[in-house]
Amino acid sequence: MLVRLLTLGTHGALAGLVLFALAGAALAAPSGPPIRIGGTLALTGPLAPTALLHKIAGEIYVEELNRGNGLLGRPVEWVLLDDQSKPDVTRSLYEKLITVDKVDLIIGPYATSGILAGMGVAQRYQKLYVHHSFGMPHLAKYEMHFPTAAFGPEPQRTMPTTVFEALAATTNPPKTIAIVTSKFPSAQYQSNGAREVAEKRGLKVVLYLEYEFGTRDWGSLAARVKDANPDVVWIGALGLDGNQMLEAMKKLDYTPPRHFHLFPAPGPLALAPDGKQALSVTVFEEHPPFTSNPGAAKLIPLFRERATKANVPYPYIETQVAGSLAAWQVLEAAVTATKSLDDKTLGQWLRKNRVDTIIGKLRFDGPNNYGDDLFKVKQVQDGKWVIVWPRESAAPGARLLPP
Amino acid sequence: MGGLGGARSPPSWLVPSATLLGQSVVSGLLAGGLYGLLALGLSLSWGLLRLVNLTHFALALLGAYLTYQLGHVLHVSPWLAAAAIVPAFFVLGVGLHAVFAYFRVAEFASLLVTFGLAVILESVIQWFWTADYRRYETAYSTASLRLGPLFVPTLELLACLTAAALAFATWAWLRWSYVGKALRASAEDPAIAAAFGVNHRAQAFLLSGVSAAYAGIAGVYIALIATLAPSQIWAWLGVVFAVVIIGGLANPIGALLAGFLIGVSESLTMALVTPAWAPLVSFSILIVILVLRPGRV
Numbered sequence: 001m002l003v004r005l006l007t008l009g010t011h012g013a014l015a016g017l018v019l020f021a022l023a024g025a026a027l028a029a030p031s032g033p034p035i036r037i038g039g040t041l042a043l044t045g046p047l048a049p050t051a052l053l054h055k056i057a058g059e060i061y062v063e064e065l066n067r068g069n070g071l072l073g074r075p076v077e078w079v080l081l082d083d084q085s086k087p088d089v090t091r092s093l094y095e096k097l098i099t100v101d102k103v104d105l106i107i108g109p110y111a112t113s114g115i116l117a118g119m120g121v122a123q124r125y126q127k128l129y130v131h132h133s134f135g136m137p138h139l140a141k142y143e144m145h146f147p148t149a150a151f152g153p154e155p156q157r158t159m160p161t162t163v164f165e166a167l168a169a170t171t172n173p174p175k176t177i178a179i180v181t182s183k184f185p186s187a188q189y190q191s192n193g194a195r196e197v198a199e200k201r202g203l204k205v206v207l208y209l210e211y212e213f214g215t216r217d218w219g220s221l222a223a224r225v226k227d228a229n230p231d232v233v234w235i236g237a238l239g240l241d242g243n244q245m246l247e248a249m250k251k252l253d254y255t256p257p258r259h260f261h262l263f264p265a266p267g268p269l270a271l272a273p274d275g276k277q278a279l280s281v282t283v284f285e286e287h288p289p290f291t292s293n294p295g296a297a298k299l300i301p302l303f304r305e306r307a308t309k310a311n312v313p314y315p316y317i318e319t320q321v322a323g324s325l326a327a328w329q330v331l332e333a334a335v336t337a338t339k340s341l342d343d344k345t346l347g348q349w350l351r352k353n354r355v356d357t358i359i360g361k362l363r364f365d366g367p368n369n370y371g372d373d374l375f376k377v378k379q380v381q382d383g384k385w386v387i388v389w390p391r392e393s394a395a396p397g398a399r400l401l402p403p
Numbered sequence: 404m405g406g407l408g409g410a411r412s413p414p415s416w417l418v419p420s421a422t423l424l425g426q427s428v429v430s431g432l433l434a435g436g437l438y439g440l441l442a443l444g445l446s447l448s449w450g451l452l453r454l455v456n457l458t459h460f461a462l463a464l465l466g467a468y469l470t471y472q473l474g475h476v477l478h479v480s481p482w483l484a485a486a487a488i489v490p491a492f493f494v495l496g497v498g499l500h501a502v503f504a505y506f507r508v509a510e511f512a513s514l515l516v517t518f519g520l521a522v523i524l525e526s527v528i529q530w531f532w533t534a535d536y537r538r539y540e541t542a543y544s545t546a547s548l549r550l551g552p553l554f555v556p557t558l559e560l561l562a563c564l565t566a567a568a569l570a571f572a573t574w575a576w577l578r579w580s581y582v583g584k585a586l587r588a589s590a591e592d593p594a595i596a597a598a599f600g601v602n603h604r605a606q607a608f609l610l611s612g613v614s615a616a617y618a619g620i621a622g623v624y625i626a627l628i629a630t631l632a633p634s635q636i637w638a639w640l641g642v643v644f645a646v647v648i649i650g651g652l653a654n655p656i657g658a659l660l661a662g663f664l665i666g667v668s669e670s671l672t673m674a675l676v677t678p679a680w681a682p683l684v685s686f687s688i689l690i691v692i693l694v695l696r697p698g699r700v
Contacts (some may be wrong), residue, residue, distance in 0.1 A: 044525070045634050048534030085634070183679055211678035214638060216629075217666070219430030219556070220673035220681075227423040240536045240630045250545040251556040252426065268536050268630075274545075311533050 030070025034077040035341065037062075037331070038103030040093045040118070041110050045085025046214060049239055049265055050320055051110040054132065055080070056310060057324035058107075060302045071335050083109055087117035094121040104341045107327060108145075111238075112136055112186035119145055128343040128350075130331050132323040135186025135263075137370045144347040146364050148326035148357065150283050152373030153366050156193020159281060159375055160234075163194075163260060164201055166279075166377040166389035167232060170402050174231030174258060178207035180221060180245065181236025187262055191236030206230050213238070218248035225249060225256065232258040239265045246274035257403035267314025270380045277401055281375040283359040284322030285385050287395040296358050299325060317358075318385055326357035419674050422552045427674035428667055429553055435666025436563025437628070439659035440621045441639055442646040443569060444614035450653025451590045452607050453510040454503060457517040459618050460643070461524035462492060464636045466622020468532055471539040471631060481541065481623055488619045496615025497608050504604065521636055529633040537631040544627070562624040569617065570659040577653070582606055590653065645685040649692050664688065 039058075042051035062078045070076050079101055083090040090109050097103050098121065106122060108115045108131025115134040122129035123142040130146045137153050152158050167174055177198050181191035188210060198205050207228035211221060222245060225233055233256040235242045242261035249255060260279040261269060269275040284290050286300055300317055307315035317325070333355045334346040354363045363371035377389035379400055386395040419427075441463060448456045466488050473479040473487070499520075508516050547554040577583035588596040589603040596603060629635070646665055650657030668688060669681040 044529060044534065046632070048529070048634060049536045049632055052534050209678055211673075212682050215678065215681070216638060216642075217430060217434045217669055217673065217681065219434065219559075220427050220670045221678055223423050223426040223430060224419075224674060226426075227420055240538075240632075243536075243538070244630060247545060251547045252554045253547065253549070265536055268538060272538070273540075 030066060030068075030073055030075040032074045034075045035071050035105070035335075036077045036079050036101070036103040037105045037107055038079040038081075038094075038097030038101055039107040039109060040081045040083035040090050040097075040114070042085040042114065043080075043082035045083075046239065047085040047111050047114075050263075051085075052310065052312065053307070053320045054110050054324040056303065056306050056312070057321045058328060060299065060306055061325055061328040064299075064302070065332065071332065072339060072341075079103055083114055085111075085114070087113045090114040091117040091121055094118045098125045098127060105331065105335075105343070105346075107331060108132060108134070111184075113184070116140075116185075126343060128331075128334075128346045130327045132327040133320070136189050137368050140368045140370075143369070144343060146330060146347075146350050146369055148330055148359070148362060149323050150326075150359060150362060150372065150374035151370065153368060153370040154193075155373060155375075156190050157197060158373040159190060160194035160197040162373070162375060162389070163279070163281065163377055164197060164203060166400055167258070168201075169389070170400055172402055174203065176204045176206045176228075176230045177232050177234055178209075178225050178228045178230035178256075179205060179234040179236065180207070180209045180211070180225060181234075181262075182213045182215075182238060182241060183210050184213040184238055187236040187238055190262060191234060194234050194236070215241075218244045219251070221245060222248035222252055222254070226252050226254040230256065232256065232260065234260045234262070236262045238263045240268055242278070243268050243272050243274065246272070246278075250274055266316075266318045266320065266385060267312065270314055270383055270385050275380050277403070278380045279400075280378050280385070282319035282322075282378045282385065282387060283374045283376070285318055285378055285387050285395070286316045287386060287398075289393065290358075293358060295329075299358065316384070322359045326359050326362065329357045330355050330362065423674055424671075425553050427670045429555055431667030431670030432663055433556065433559035433563050433666070434670065435663035436559070436566045436659075437621070437624065437662070438639070438643055438646045438666055439570060439650075439662030440562060440566035440617070440624065441643045442650065442658040442662060443566070443573065443655055444617035444621075445643060446647045446650060446655065446658045447573070447610060447617075447653055448614045449647060450651075451586045451610055452500075453590070454508065454513040454611075455510060455517065456513065456614065457640070458499060458520045458524065459517075459614065460636045460640055461521040461528075462495070462615055462618035463621045463625060463639075464631070464633070465524060465528060466492060466619040467626035467629070467631055468528055468537070468622075470623045470626035471537050472532075474541070474626070475537075475539050481539075481627055485620065485623045488623060489616045492619035493612040493616040496612040496618075499615065500608050500611030503611075504607070525633050525636050528636075532631075532633070534633055539626045539631075541627065558624070558627050562628065565620065565624070566659055566662070569620070570655040573613075573655040577655070582609065586610055587653070641682075642685045645689040649689055 041055050042048050062076050065076045081093045083093055106127050110133050112135045115131045119142050128144050132148045134147050134149055179191055179195050181187050195205055195208055235245055242264045264280055269278050303317050304315045334350050338345050338349045350364050354361045360374055376387045376393045378385045379388045386398045387393050388398050388400040445459045448454045469488055470481050470484045473484040474481050546557040585601040586606050589601055646661045650661035665685045668684045672681045672684050
């Protein structure tokens, strides 16, 4: 069994984690100069609440690596800088990480605009660029970028299709939709795609609104949605926008029959009274079949302990955290398999091989290095996110609850 | 969803219903009340002390987090929390002014110094409460009054009424009390005011304390109405600055009315045109007013 896991481990970090679990003490402690992996996260600014989840994910992964044999027998050091949620700062910091700090490898920041900013720098210095939350695949032209946000090459088409298929399979499928979206690039891009997919499917778009990222007056937006009275609201939002929209609608004595949230802060929406039966998309939730993955089983309690300590209100691994862990797993798998830190060597290996991660097997041989769209539809049920579509990935006994 | 040949989406500028228009005006007035409440202390310190106090925004958010902490963790009612926060912030405001006075911080320098202080406070808030969102849920978080087809959220209405009460009380204080007259005289001509026996230094401490206390009051309402994140310190900066300038420095009623003007304009823009244009409104109004009346600052 151990030998088999080791064989798989050449293609994936999950096996490595299991190895640590089984043989932890027997492994030699990493030694020598550390392998320095540089990256930024939005530790402050409007993206900080979600970036905190990525920080915790990275910390526990690096700690687990160092508890084992590190990378190539050397300890790993994560050089993490605060990009303040600003793409211009992100760009400068990646420049600094590569030219001043001279890190061995880099890993991407959180969210589309920052990742795009860092990608330009990575391309200039021909650095391998693994990242976990980029929502506009058509803009990622650099041949050595490797995304673990498993959107597939056309998420603006495939993701809404999955969502609308799930809704169509319910007993009373919606006939009208209101789309309200932030102008944050990935949210706007995918929501605009949702509008086109909805129209093609015969779902009448009764309202399409775009608002500035960081808007304050939710009352007026809520009034427009109430006035349109759709069967389902698509909230193309990041972070807490969805919570605030639902709350504003409730103040107008209105609750939409169904509400979908594109990139919500997972905890606040699941735990809010208004978040009941909220819909979203995900690549991982803490229930079978995902939890039967041995790597996931090991990481779940580690994340829960650390996130609870950091006062994260929803200390469960879900799509944001899983994407982040997958990025580290991809990096580890490439280094372990090639026994190299050379960016080109690692990139060539990743383009040719699939990597086993917490969110499933990732491949990077499609358009712009994107593989399959692994996103599923999830719903808040009893205060927790559970996958409800497609049926083969659904939590045991779970189905999309109608309004 | 099963139908075929779905219609194209409607444009976002279709003529709205009367209910939507009315609801937008209500939303705008209530949002404007909060702008006015936040602008009040800033307008006083800028107009009468010549301090452009960006710390005001950080204090308001600190007040919000303290309300959240007292209410969510220690189950203290927000109104009791306000009773503790407001005097504490008064003292804090006096302390801050002692620092400004000691270092003789001038008007332009105050912008930089208070920006630095606001950044420090943001870091302290993030260190203590983390960057994660905080929401103070109360039994009345989503309560609304119904006026025919319109809904008036109770907490926003209370914030608006508080802003109005404070604006009128402050206006009366500045107009009729000795301290108010002395403060206005010192702002106008410190040398002449001093010749008439005005102790500007002592009154400046008082006004600074009052401004900070107003930030505390705004913070209590922010905790009850909004979702908290440390970076929110900067969320109101632009619009509140516009409110202060449009309303006129040290003009409490002007600040309140300017808040209403901007709130309703933003809200109607959202209802009639598109939400994405709303942020342009406050600055467009500001530019127009500065062009027509350039002496407002």
